[in-house]
Amino acid sequence: xxxxxxxxxxxxxxxxxxxxxxxxxxxxxxxxxxxxxxxxxxxxxxxxxxxxxxxxxxxxxxxxxxxxxxxxxxxxxxxxxxxxxxxxxxxxxxxxxxxxxxxxxxxxxxxxxxxxxxxxxxxxxx
Amino acid sequence: xxxxxxxxxxxxxxxxxxxxxxxxxxxxxxxxxxxxxxxxxxxxxxxxxxxxxxxxxxxxxxxxxxxxxxxxxxxxxxxxxxxxxxxxxxxxxxxxxxxxxxxxxxxxxxxxxxxxxxxxxxxxxxxxxxxxxxxxxxxxxxxxxxxxxxxxxxxxxxxxxxxxxxxxx
Numbered sequence: 001x002x003x004x005x006x007x008x009x010x011x012x013x014x015x016x017x018x019x020x021x022x023x024x025x026x027x028x029x030x031x032x033x034x035x036x037x038x039x040x041x042x043x044x045x046x047x048x049x050x051x052x053x054x055x056x057x058x059x060x061x062x063x064x065x066x067x068x069x070x071x072x073x074x075x076x077x078x079x080x081x082x083x084x085x086x087x088x089x090x091x092x093x094x095x096x097x098x099x100x101x102x103x104x105x106x107x108x109x110x111x112x113x114x115x116x117x118x119x120x121x122x123x124x125x126x
Numbered sequence: 127x128x129x130x131x132x133x134x135x136x137x138x139x140x141x142x143x144x145x146x147x148x149x150x151x152x153x154x155x156x157x158x159x160x161x162x163x164x165x166x167x168x169x170x171x172x173x174x175x176x177x178x179x180x181x182x183x184x185x186x187x188x189x190x191x192x193x194x195x196x197x198x199x200x201x202x203x204x205x206x207x208x209x210x211x212x213x214x215x216x217x218x219x220x221x222x223x224x225x226x227x228x229x230x231x232x233x234x235x236x237x238x239x240x241x242x243x244x245x246x247x248x249x250x251x252x253x254x255x256x257x258x259x260x261x262x263x264x265x266x267x268x269x270x271x272x273x274x275x276x277x278x279x280x281x282x283x284x285x286x287x288x289x290x291x292x293x294x295x
Binding site for chain 1: 134135138139141142143145146147149150153154157160183184187189190191192193
């Protein structure tokens with residue numbers, strides 16, 4: 001139930017440093033930082049989900065679904081890097097875009113289901 | 127304290143759910159043109175949207191290339207690429223006291239024709255493409271920095287991003 005703010009703050013600082021580096025490196029390391037803002041956006045969402053994970057007392061299936069949503073976002077992050085790999089290999093980046101969409105869809109579906117189950121239980125109990 | 131914690135979790139849950147919905151929808155809106163082959167085959171307008179999206183995605187790379195096939199004729203006008211469909215249209219060419227292949231006057235675009243030595247009205251339909259009734263045919267002008275293409279009826283368009291150059295060949 002309690003939030004370990006010290007731990008969360010570390011992650012937040014990590015995000016800030018990575019974001020700042022991405023901003024400063026823009027134009028210098030064009031290829032690797034091209035999708036940096038996307039990575040930061042999703043990483044921030046993961047941060048929010050991790051904070052929520054500590055606050056909410058998730059139970060059984062809803063917790064597993066919630067975890068699956070967080071892991072799905074890592075599919076999204078990996079798709080940003082896959083774009084660079086496909087580009088280097090001379091393959092169309094559209095496959096990375098499909099993977100990104102797949103990740104978003106899974107995360108959206110899992111989070112919605114987990115939230116509905118969790119809220120449903122709360123209201124039934126109340 | 128307990129009430130505050132409950133309140134916080136509901137707010138966070140709602141914010142995150144809205145955020146993830148927004149991200150998923152944005153992804154769909156930005157990339158729906160990639161489904162063109164599956165959903166609406168042979169629609170030139172859709173393929174042009176796809177080409178615009180492909181260029182948009184390649185532009186952030188230093189070196190990148192991709193291929194799009196469209197049933198149009200293609201040639202170069204100066205550094206720009208023009209894709210000409212078979213669809214006829216009516217337009218009134220205009221004489222303008224300006225120079226340049228593509229000019230913008232009060233948010234309106236005009237494309238110059240070397241054949242008629244007049245300007246044709248054009249409208250942006252994406253980030254890099256203008257649509258115009260050019261020399262009597264519905265055409266699409268791509269804002270490239272270099273052009274090396276010439277093909278008839280069915281074109282395999284190679285989009286190449288090289289440093290600051292955007293080339294179609």
